[in-house]
Amino acid sequence: MLRRTGRPALTGVLSAALGVAAAELLAAATRPAAGPLVAVGGAVIDATPTGVKELAVRTLGTADKPVLLGGIVFVLAAFTAAVGVLTVRRRWVAFAGAAVFGLAGAAAALSRPASMSYDAVPSLLGAAIAGGTLWTWSRSRPASADRRAFLRIALMVTGGAILAGGAAKTVERVRGGAVAKSRARIDLPPPADPAKPLPTGVAPGFYSDDLYRVDTALSLPRVDVGTWSLRVHGMVRRETVLSFEDLLERPLIERDITLNCVSNEVGGPYVGTVRWLGVPLAPLLAELGVDPAADQLVARSVEGMTIGTPVATILDGRDAMLCVGMNGEPLPIEHGFPVRMLTPGLYGYAGACKWVAELELTTFADFDAYWVRRGWAARGPVKTASRIDKPRPFARVPAGKATVAGVAWAQGRGIRTVEVRVDDRPWQKAELLPVTSSDTWVQWRYEWAATPGAHTLAVRATDGTGEVQSEDRATPFPSGATGWHTITATVE
Amino acid sequence: MRTTQLTAVAAAILFTGSLAACGGDSTSDDAPAAAAPMATSAAPMTSSPAMDTMTNFGAGCSAVPTDSSNPGSFAAMAQVPVATAASGNPVLSTLVGAVKKAGLVDSLNTAPAITVFAPADSAFDKIPSAQLKKVLADKKTLTSILTYHVVPEKLAPADLAGSHKTLEGDEITVTGSGMDFKVGEASVVCGNVQTANATVYIIDSVLMPKS
Numbered sequence: 001m002l003r004r005t006g007r008p009a010l011t012g013v014l015s016a017a018l019g020v021a022a023a024e025l026l027a028a029a030t031r032p033a034a035g036p037l038v039a040v041g042g043a044v045i046d047a048t049p050t051g052v053k054e055l056a057v058r059t060l061g062t063a064d065k066p067v068l069l070g071g072i073v074f075v076l077a078a079f080t081a082a083v084g085v086l087t088v089r090r091r092w093v094a095f096a097g098a099a100v101f102g103l104a105g106a107a108a109a110l111s112r113p114a115s116m117s118y119d120a121v122p123s124l125l126g127a128a129i130a131g132g133t134l135w136t137w138s139r140s141r142p143a144s145a146d147r148r149a150f151l152r153i154a155l156m157v158t159g160g161a162i163l164a165g166g167a168a169k170t171v172e173r174v175r176g177g178a179v180a181k182s183r184a185r186i187d188l189p190p191p192a193d194p195a196k197p198l199p200t201g202v203a204p205g206f207y208s209d210d211l212y213r214v215d216t217a218l219s220l221p222r223v224d225v226g227t228w229s230l231r232v233h234g235m236v237r238r239e240t241v242l243s244f245e246d247l248l249e250r251p252l253i254e255r256d257i258t259l260n261c262v263s264n265e266v267g268g269p270y271v272g273t274v275r276w277l278g279v280p281l282a283p284l285l286a287e288l289g290v291d292p293a294a295d296q297l298v299a300r301s302v303e304g305m306t307i308g309t310p311v312a313t314i315l316d317g318r319d320a321m322l323c324v325g326m327n328g329e330p331l332p333i334e335h336g337f338p339v340r341m342l343t344p345g346l347y348g349y350a351g352a353c354k355w356v357a358e359l360e361l362t363t364f365a366d367f368d369a370y371w372v373r374r375g376w377a378a379r380g381p382v383k384t385a386s387r388i389d390k391p392r393p394f395a396r397v398p399a400g401k402a403t404v405a406g407v408a409w410a411q412g413r414g415i416r417t418v419e420v421r422v423d424d425r426p427w428q429k430a431e432l433l434p435v436t437s438s439d440t441w442v443q444w445r446y447e448w449a450a451t452p453g454a455h456t457l458a459v460r461a462t463d464g465t466g467e468v469q470s471e472d473r474a475t476p477f478p479s480g481a482t483g484w485h486t487i488t489a490t491v492e
Numbered sequence: 493m494r495t496t497q498l499t500a501v502a503a504a505i506l507f508t509g510s511l512a513a514c515g516g517d518s519t520s521d522d523a524p525a526a527a528a529p530m531a532t533s534a535a536p537m538t539s540s541p542a543m544d545t546m547t548n549f550g551a552g553c554s555a556v557p558t559d560s561s562n563p564g565s566f567a568a569m570a571q572v573p574v575a576t577a578a579s580g581n582p583v584l585s586t587l588v589g590a591v592k593k594a595g596l597v598d599s600l601n602t603a604p605a606i607t608v609f610a611p612a613d614s615a616f617d618k619i620p621s622a623q624l625k626k627v628l629a630d631k632k633t634l635t636s637i638l639t640y641h642v643v644p645e646k647l648a649p650a651d652l653a654g655s656h657k658t659l660e661g662d663e664i665t666v667t668g669s670g671m672d673f674k675v676g677e678a679s680v681v682c683g684n685v686q687t688a689n690a691t692v693y694i695i696d697s698v699l700m701p702k703s
Contacts, residue, residue: 266598267602394659486599488635
C-alpha cells in the first residue's frame with residue numbers, strides 16, 4: 001500500500017517543493033513581491049470575508065501569518081501528493097497539475113495591488129520545474145521496485161529544494177541589507193522651508209523618542225529606493241511617475257507635526273510628535289491638474305494597503321506632504337521608508353500611508369479604503385484630546401506644591417486653553433508651554449496645592465475654534481475616542 | 493466543560509499579539525493582519541510575554557466566553573487595557589459598574605503595569621444588597637475598596653504568593669501555589685488573565701481593607 005501510493009505521493013510533493021523553492025529563489029533575486037507563497041497568502045487574505053479574517057486575527061494574533069503560510073503549504077502538499085499518485089497512471093497529469101498550481105500562483109501574484117506582468121514569471125517557472133521533475137521522475141519507474149534508486153532521486157530533489165530555498169533566504173537577507181545600505185547612502189537635501197526653531201521654554205518630551213508604530217503591513221516592506229517609484233493617476237489631467245530623485249529635486253518643507261492613532265484610548269500612548277521632512281502635496285497635485293469631481297486621494301502602499309484622504313484636506317493649505325525624512329534622517333524602514341504620506345489633522349489610518357507607491361485620485365463614492373471596508377469612518381479628522389502624564393495614575397504624591405502636567409492636541413485647530421479639575425472643584429486654567437505650530441501637541445502644566453488624601457484629577461482642552469473637548473465617552477471605533485482623561489492620585 | 497476550558501486556554505496561548513488597541517508586540521517585524529488600526533513598539537505596553545506567563549488557569553475560567561470574537565474572551569481581553577477589557581466581560585459587570593462610579597476607568601487603563609484582583613459578579617452577590625448599594629453610592633469608600641484590589645506591578649503566578657502592598661496602602665496576603673491560590677479569604681477562580689497593561693486574577697469574594 002505504502003509503496004503503491006506513498007512513493008508517488010512523495011514524488012509529487014518533493015517535485016513541487018523543488019519548484020516552489022526555485023520560484024522563491026527567482027523572486028527573491030528579482031522581485032520579492034512576486035514570490036508565490038507571499039502572493040498566494042495576500043490573495044487568500046483579500047478573498048477572506050472580514051468576519052472570518054478578524055476572527056483569525058483575534059484567535060491567532062501574531063501567529064496568523066505563520067498559520068496562513070502553513071495552511072497554504074499543507075494544501076499545496078495535499079494537492080501535489082494527489083498529482084504524484086495520479087501521475088503513475090497518466091503521466092500527463094504531472095504537467096496538468098503543475099500548470100494548475102503555477103497558474104494559481106501567477107494569478108495570485110498578478111492580483112496584488114502593485115503587481116506587474118513580470119510577477120507571473122516565478123510561479124510559472126516554478127511550475128515548469130515541478131512538472132518537469134515529476135514527469136522525468138515518473139519515467140524512471142517502474143524502478144519503484146528499486147528502493148535505492150528511488151531514495152537517490154528523492155535525496156537529489158530534496159537537496160535541490162533545500163539549496164534553492166536556502167539561497168532564496170540568503171538573497172532576501174542580502175537584499176534587506178542592501179535596503180538598509182541604500183537608506184544609509186541617502187543624502188537628504190536641506191529643506192527649502194525649514195521648521196521654525198523650537199521656542200525656549202519647551203519642556204523635555206516635546207519630541208517623541210520612539211514614535212508609536214502603526215502596522216499596516218503583513219510583513220515589514222523593505223523597499224529599495226533605487227527601484228522605488230510613485231505613480232500618480234486616476235482623475236488627474238496628467239498622470240505621472242516620480243522617482244525618489246524626482247521628489248528630492250522639488251522644494252522640501254520641514255515641519256513638527258503630531259501624529260496619532262485612531263485606536264488610542266482616552267489617555268493612551270499612541271500619539272507622538274516628530275520633525276518631518278517632505279514634499280508638499282498640494283503644489284504637486286496642482287501641477288497634475290486634479291479633476292474637481294475627485295474628492296478622495298487613495299494612497300496605496302507597496303504591499304497593497306490603501307488609505308483614503310479627502311482631497312480637500314490636502315488642498316486647504318495645511319502641510320500635507322510626502323515625507324522622505326524623520327528627525328533629520330531618511331524615514332526609518334518601519335515608518336515607511338522610503339516615502340510615506342502625512343496629513344496633519346487626520347488620524348494615521350486616514351491620511352498617513354506608509355511605503356507609499358501610488359496616489360490615485362478618485363471619489364469616496366467609488367472607493368472604500370482598507371479600514372473603511374472594516375467599518376471605520378471614511379474621513380478621520382483628529383478629535384481634540386488631552387492627557388495627564390504627571391502624576392501617573394494611582395501615584396503617591398507628597399503634600400504641598402505638586403505639578404500636574406501633560407499634553408493636549410487638536411492638530412490644525414490648535415489648542416487655546418487647557419483646564420484641570422481637582423475632585424469636584426471648579427476647572428482651573430493650566431499654563432500652556434510655547435509651540436510654533438497648530439499641528440503639534442501643546443505641553444501644559446498646573447501647579448497643584450496638593451492636600452493629603454485621595455484625589456481625582458481631570459483634564460480638558462479647548463481648541464483654537466473655541467470648542468471644548470467632548471466629555472462624552474466614545475470608544476476608539478469607529479472614529480476615535482473621546483472623554484476627559486481622569487486619574488486618581490493619593491497625596492501623603 | 494473540560495473542552496471549553498481547553499479551548500479557552502488554547503485561545504489564550506495562541507494569542508500573543510496586538511489587536512484592537514494600538515498595542516503590543518515590539519520585537520517582531522511581522523504584524524498580524526489587523527482588525528483595527530494599530531501600532532507596535534509603543535511605550536510601556538506589554539511585549540509578547542512568554543507562553544507560560546500567558547496561560548490562565550482555574551475552574552472559573554470556564555465562565556469566560558471562549559468565542560474569541562467576543563470582547564469578553566481571553567483573546568480579546570489581552571489586546572486592550574484592563575478597564576476596557578473588563579467592560580467586555582459578562583462575569584465582571586458589577587465590578588465594571590463600580591469602577592465607572594468611582595471614576596477609575598482611565599487610571600486603570602493608563603497605569604503602566606498592574607495586577608488586578610477582580611471580584612466576579614458572584615462575589616458581589618455575597619454582600620447584602622442594602623450594604624452593596626451603600627458602598628456603591630459612597631465614592632470614597634468605593635475607591636478605597638477598589639484600589640485595595642490593585643497591586644502596582646505585574647504579578648505572574650510564580651510571584652503571587654506572599655504579601656503585596658496595594659494601591660489603597662494596606663497589604664494583601666496571597667497563599668497557595670501552582671494553580672490554587674487564596675487572596676485573604678477569597679479564592680482565585682480564574683488566574684493570570686492577560687490584558688494590555690494588567691494581569692488579572694478573578695476572585696470569588698470582595699476584599700475589604702482593614703482601615
